[in-house]
Amino acid sequence: MSDNNKLKIGIYELTGCAGDALLILDCEMELLDIFNAVDIQSFLMAKSDNIDGDLDVALVEGSVSTEREIEELKDIRKRSSIVVAFGLCATVGGIQARFSEEEWTQNLKEVYGDTEMTHTKAVHSKPIDAYINVDFYLPGCPVGKDQFLNFFTRVVQGAPPESYPVPVCVTCKYNENDCLLNKGIPCLGPLTADGCGSVCPNHDVPCYGCWGPAEGANLTSEYHLLQEKGFDIEAIKKRMSNYSGSKFQEFFEQFKNKESK
């Protein structure tokens, strides 16, 4: 707590597009309330007099992709009572984490060759919970306004954050969309965490999973369903692993094992 009895908050960006940090600034109607309710100690995108001291809550956006970020993240953890994985990249690693260690090494070589890295060394991209304990996850690409404000307000009022994770299909049905999967369109709604308001199916566009994996997603069933609808393994893999970061890799490993057998 700061002197004026407000929670000390820090907002940090690792490797990502900064869309989640921007989302906070995009809460235009609520912005004054947000800045009034807490003491924002560090928020690179919004202010210049940033202090990196002890915090009540740290919101961390982006995946961990360099050695320096590992140190930075561990330091944030040490200084903060609550650490929140803020957005898709922090929760599951994002697009940059969709590769296996092997593929990543290959990619790095292709892009940088033998160039010596002096500034900091690149590491295989991972979600932040690969390195530290995370107290709360807010998925989304970027996080939804409602989701963020709900979380933020609860934290400010001293109530534990509450979430009831459901897949995109739930909101999609509330919005009375005709199911795209039933029309042979490869929708990832059942595998994807809800929070976007099912915007894509609302416009007849299949969900491509940008909110990240839903809890308890049934990959096997969706995979075989898409196969039955005529999509091949590569197409399904591409689609399903676009936004699932490191989370679906294990699932696709089994096919590799099968192939090599």
Place this chain on the structure above:
Amino acid sequence: MKIVKMKRENLSSFLEAISREAELWAPVKKGVDTHAFQVVKDFSEIDLNYTRTILPPRKILVPSRFNMFQATKTEYTPDFSHVSNKIIFGIHPCDISGLLTMDKFYSYAIEDPYYLESRKKAMILGHSCWPDEHCLCKSTNTHIVEEGYDLFFTDLKDFYLVWIGSTQGDDLIRLVPDLFEGEIADQDIQRFMQWREDRDKAYSSEINFVAMADLMELRYNDPVWAKLGEACLACGSCTNVCPTCNCYNVEDRPVLGAEHSNISRCWDACTLENYSGVAGGENFREKRADRLKLWYTHKLQAYISKYGKPACVGCGRCIATCPVDINIKTVSDSLDGANPDAFWNRLSQEVTK
């Protein structure tokens, strides 16, 4: 029960008259070949040539999310802003039966004012329909309703026969009595009887509902449940679209910059992963198979022992909705010993390959 006749061309004048009394809801086209109940201002939007809407009309009475209270640390104020005078026009018999099932459920042990207040202020104007390949209401005996509506319109091409089910319904007719005729000619009656006979013959799908309660018990440990669990995507769609599903979750939603929280009520679905989760991180039904078993035993068995009827009204929505063929028809058929060509049967071959 009184029956009157109305010429088809009088329908829009009638709707015009009643829409001045309350908010008018009716089926409109949504998407290429799907429909939804919506508030209508322009009557040309109404499309009565539909079989089932994606969501059942319960969404009109209890929306997917609404506030129950505004609460501060010391007091709370009930919020009934979702309740208003409504007329729901164009409801089919299965959905009227769905509302009758909800009525029992929401007033059985403890009365739910949020549903009941909303229900009291809604007038139900039913409309006849024609079955498609998914309609099972003849098997559930909900293809014809004798209660649960204020008016019921049976479409006989150039005229309607209109059943008056309540004094409130009668009052609507009295708003514009000139649009209706009390005399129904013999040929009109014959037309109606023929229509009934033809409609009864038009059902192409059926289920053995009578045996289901016992089969649920006898096949409680049948391996088919595990197969269903393998296929189920846990998307919650079957539950959200079912006219007799009524579970909900309540969440505190604090308001930033204010002293109060909104206590918000949102539909829940027992087929979802976190439905049976409790404090401490336990989950009583982590397995999809267990959740499906709950859904089907509740609908086809538990309801009968409590309310004397199964909770399926045969609307066919679960059949039209589930992406992996798990629905009242395929599940009942499997329990009844059949081996339907359903995704889960093909999937288990795939997985063990």
